Amino acid sequence: MAEIRIKGVAKDFGTFTALHDVDLTIADREFMVLLGASGCGKTTLLRIIAGLETATKGEVWIGDRRVDQLPPRERGIAMVFQNYAVFPHLTVFENIAFGLRMKRMPQAEVTRRVTRTAELMHIEQLLKRYSGQLSGGQRQRVAVARALAMEPEVILMDEPLSNLDALLRLEMRAELKGVLAGSNTTTIYVTHDQVEAMSLADRISVMNGGKIVQAAGPVEVYRNPAARFVGSFIGNPPMNFLSASPAGAGQWQVGGQVFAGPEAPAAEFAIRPEDLHPSDTGLPAEVRVVEPLGPHTLVTATVAGQPFRAVIDSTLVPRPGDVLHLAPMADRIRWFNPETQKAL
Template identity: 45%
Template sequence: MARVQFENIYKRFGKVEVVHDVSFDIKDKEFMVLVGPSGCGKSTCLRMVAGLEEPSEGQIYIGDRMVNGVDPKDRDIAMVFQNYALYPHMTVFDNMAFGLKLRHFPKAQIQKRVEEAAATLGLENLLKRKPKELSGGQRQRVALGRAIVREAQVFLMDEPLSNLDAKLRVETRANIIKLHQSIQTTTIYVTHDQVEAMTMGDRIAVLNGGVIQQLGTPQELYDRPSNMFVAGFIGTPGMNFFPGAKVVAEGDTTKIVLDGMGQVEVPADYAKIARDAAGKELTFGIRPSHLEDAALVGEDSQRSSIDGTVDVVENLGNELQVYLTAGGKNIIATLDSRSRVVAGNKVKLYVENDRMHLFDTATGEAFF
């Protein structure tokens, strides 16, 4: 097992630079997720760890060894791809054993490793089957098994669940987490799906346009996104943004005024930062679950609220997902299921003001 480091990595294809100055330090045994929209450079980063691409600049370390220029087969990594094609004419056992046979492992050792991996993945009873006799989820587990038997220092997984249907994806996601808990191999996991990232990662690096936007634990990214990209990308539904926010200071009180919609009292901890930011173009941000029907909240709702008109109410049983128009913008609020909001009516939404965010509209950077 090993840590993996990127030091100021750049990658260019011809003149096009697709990875810009990426640095990170993945700890031994850590499960690190690289997440971002399609084309942001996730696979390229992973392929550079694997040695399938060489960085244009910068150093990559696996353990204490700089691996730039080292052949993929000498890097001690195992990879699971989205297209994990198994050999159709081989049994599950032989599919899992294939890589070890190629490397001339002794037969007894191959037997032992395949059996152990099969036990870890719940494939013991399927070893004699051919891939066509397996479900999609079982095949995916065989692909994982093929990686596990290598007992590599690092696992690299590139969107390994994207060929599975929604239910199986959730199941296999849990399987991969359990697998990591039991074998604890350092893992780099690439996905475009922020829910996968949030549920699986010890830490997450959010990439956009070949640049790391933020690197942190799932909770850090959710609570303290460092810019509007991360704020909008992490969390479902995404954060509501209100451009044109004004900071107004009245004595000891600092407020954010949203023209024609309402106002929100800035918590004491953030008041100075808000006042200092007052000269800039500002965007106010609040997550759907940090809005509530003011009718269900006490006095607090007077000081921090937004007025809107309800467009659609989706009752999910445990909560309401409400689509509204506020200040000419479409927003989403996740309300308590006791709320009696009705489509077409006006509503006052309480803003949990200690969960508010304020961004520099020009740069997207968060003040808080």
């Protein structure tokens, strides 16, 4: 059992507050992704869980042990670093065996575990090489194998794929997902890449300004953003936001159209670009740029002077200057409080 509980963890660097009272529970064997732009505190939170950074206040629990006062080696974790951190003076075999040797494991068991994890990561033919003789992708495989060989309760990954080129990243992403699903570990994975987050996570914690804005499953985070930030951060292109003016109880006027919405003093209308379809009664969008992408076409337009993007079927070929009428799918419309930026 390796449920991770983070209770009121805060971190100050001098006068800068990197984390504000973060609370988060990660279930046993869950794949949790911490997602956010650089500087949002996601790496700091990961390093606090690893024990590489000490929290200014708060508690970290792994299973039924409080670990925030323990050194990294006593926390039952393994970590994969962004720049791989493969020891250059040791062979691949000795790199993977490093943690096992620290545990004084018998040689036979060391060999068994190294061979098994090397096969799992497809690096069994590299075991005699040094890190200087490996490509970036191979080093990353060694780093993951080294973590897996420990058979830890928790694996922490700090942007492990961000130094790889795009094609390799895709390949490794799928492989990581398969490998980690087959192991019995709880995984915390830090990334700024929303596609990576969506494809890997059981749950995503979206972070902003040292706080967790929303922690939910990938589809939930995408469909029902808890805050305006989540909608604007996740999705490519991101969610569209339009100002709304009240038009009676629960009725809001947006871009000349009236939509049923929440009963609130003020609200902001939001819709994903792909949740629109051409219709004579839709929002009038003045087309600015048209980008055909093959299966669909990305249209950048303005609605009532506000930027607006739509993903439409590529059989439709609007031209800049045209006015498209785009109707939002009623069940996909979301509303936000313009003051608190929270979902209504």
